[in-house]
Amino acid sequence: MPTILLLTVSNLFMTLAWYGHLKFTGKPLWIVVLVSWGIAFFEYWLAVPANRIGYMSGFSAGQLKVMQEVITLLVFGVFAVVALGEKLRWNHAGAFLCLVGATAFIFADKLKA
Incomplete structure (x- = not known):
């Protein structure tokens, strides 16, 4: 659970770093890049431990x-719906289902036990 929690929080930071600036298109690019780097710095403080903890707990790198x-x-x-006001469509659901399938395949060896 610590791995999933840390990865979730790190993704909140990274999504904000990568896409949050889209709400501020009037700001100079160099400013939003520096702010994004600052946010991403904190994301790394969560993602790296998440992966290390997960790997040491028995998850493979692929998993x-x-x-x-x-x-x-x-x-x-x-984020896209709440912060950017975008609509989710059928193709988003299809992509998600493909990832669910990928998850099932990558964790298949864990399910055998």
């Missing part, structure tokens, strides 16, 4: 990556 991608999609979906 950690797929887990991170699913969390990223969930966090981004909420």
Whole structure:
């Protein structure tokens, strides 16, 4: 659980760093890049320990990556709707279902036990 929690919070920071500036298109690019780097700095303080804890707990690197991608999609979906006012469509659901399938495949060896 610590891995999932840390990856979720780190993705909140990274989504804000990568896409939060879209609400401030009137600001100079160099300012939003510096602010984004500052936010991403804190994201790394969560993502790196999340992956280390997960790896030392028995997750493979591939499992950690797929887990991170699913969390990223969930966090981004909420951010796009709430912060950017975008609408989710059928193709977003399809992409999510593909990631659910990827998750099932990457964790299949854990399910055998």
